[in-house]
C-alpha cells in the first residue's frame with residue numbers, strides 16, 4: 308500500500324491511498340482543480356481514482372468533493388450523517404455509499420473509528436490491504452481509548468499535530484477561537500500528539516507524518532521537536548511533518 312498527503316491543514320485536506328487494485332481519496336477539501344494539480348505534481352492520475360471516502364463534513368475536508376466525484380463519476384463513501392451534511396455540495400445523481408462500520412473498496416479495507424471533534428460525527432480510519440495498515444487520525448479534540456486502540460495497530464500513521472499551545476495562547480486569535488481549538492471538540496496540540504505517540508509507538512509503527520498543522524499557531528520545526536521530545540531517540544527518524552502548501556512524497560507502508 309502507498310499513500311500521499313495531497314493537502315493537510317485548515318485550508319484543505321486530501322489523502323491519496325493506493326492499494327494493488329484501487330486508488331482512493333480520503334477527503335477532497337480543496338477545489339477539484341487544485342486536487343488535480345497536486346496529484347499531477349506526483350505524477351498521479353485523477354482518472355485512476357475509484358472512490359472518495361469522507362472523515363467528516365467540515366469544509367476543509369469536503370470543499371471539492373462534489374465537483375471531483377462528479378467529474379470522474381466515482382462514488383462517495385461516508386457515515387450517513389456526514390453524507391447528509393454534505394448533500395448541498397454534491398451534484399445531482401451523485402452515487403453515495405452510506406457506511407456505518409468497516410467496508411471494503413477493491414481490496415482496501417476501511418475500519419472507521421469515532422474521534423471527538425466539533426462536527427458530529429467525525430471519523431478516523433484504519434486502512435489495510437493484505438500486508439500493511441495505515442491509520443488516518445486528524446481533527447481530534449482529545450485522545451480517547453478508542454483512538455489509542457485503533458492507531459496502535461498501524462504500520463504508518465497520519466496524526467494531527469495542530470498547534471503549539473504557547474503560540475496559540477499568546478497568538479492573535481480571539482479568546483473564543485482559542486478556546487475552541489484548545490478544547491475537547493477542537494484540535495490536537497503538538498504536546499498531546501507527542502504524549503499519544505509515546506504510548507503507542509513500537510517496532511510495528513514505521514512511519515508517522517504529523518499533519519493538520521496550524522499556519523498561525525505552529526511551525527513544522529516546533530511540531531517535530533515537541534513530538535520527538537516525548538519519544539526515545541531511536542524513533543526520531545520515523546517522524547515526519549507535512550505543511551499546508553506542500554504535497555508529501557509517495558510513501559510506501
Ligand SMILES: [Zn+2]
Pocket residue numbers: 316317320365367368446519
Ligand atoms: Zn480539518
Ligand SMILES: [Zn+2]
Pocket residue numbers: 363365424426446
Ligand atoms: Zn474538522
